[in-house]
Amino acid sequence: MVSEPDVVRLRPWRARLVCWICAAAVLVVFTAVATSLHGSTGEGSATFQRGDQLSMVGLGILAAAGILLFTRPRVEADARGVRVRNILGSYDLPWEEVRAVRFGRGSPWATLELSDDESVPMIAVQAADKERAVAGVRALRALHERHAAAGREWAAADPTATGERAGPAGERAGSAG
Incomplete structure (x- = not known):
């Protein structure tokens, strides 16, 4: 976990x-198997050529790249919101959309509970990382709480507030055009 003031970056360790x-x-292993493939001239045995060996190494590279996809997850959060990158998908969520940061007992990773009753898994915050994961969830919860407190202060200061927050261009967040 790398933290700067009001920035949280998390990756599984x-x-x-x-x-x-x-x-x-x-x-x-794939390279060793490829180099052990030899051409044979005996009757009934297979004949391996240079192309077969190179194909075996290529398969090893593809398999290794597939395994390395599991190193892709990360979470980055700041005052604007949270960005979650999982193995295959990514999410960019403003704090207004996040209701809670959850990390239940027995859960393999943390999740974001969204205001529309959906949940987003954060595979980068894994139970296997133990104290690192707990510290990461605490940092995310602190950022979320700071944003929620700022929203409550904003609503209290504006007597005409309807509960919706204005977006960057003045339009209301959550309204469909």
């Missing part, structure tokens, strides 16, 4: 370590 080790091992 143990999963990334395991993925890099596994990717390297898979690549070594």
Whole structure:
């Protein structure tokens, strides 16, 4: 976890370590198998050529790249909102959309509970990282609470506030055009 004032960046630690080790091992195994393939002239045995060996190394590279996809998750949050990048999808959410940051007992990773009763998994904050994950969730909750407190102050200061917040161009957030 790397923190700057009002910026939280989170990435899984143990999963990334395991993925890099596994990717390297898979690549070594595929390369070793490729180099052990020899041409044979005996009757009934297979004949392997240079192209077969290169294909085997290529498969090893593809398998290692697939494993390294699991190192992609990250979470970055600041005063504007939270950006979640999971293995295949990404989310850019303003704090107004986030109702709570959840990390239930027995849950493999933290989630964001959204105002429309949806939830977004944050695979970057994994239970396997133990104290790092707990510290990350606490930092996210602190940012969320600061934003919620600022919203309450804004609503209290504006007697005409309807509960909707104005967007950057003056339009109301959440209204469909």
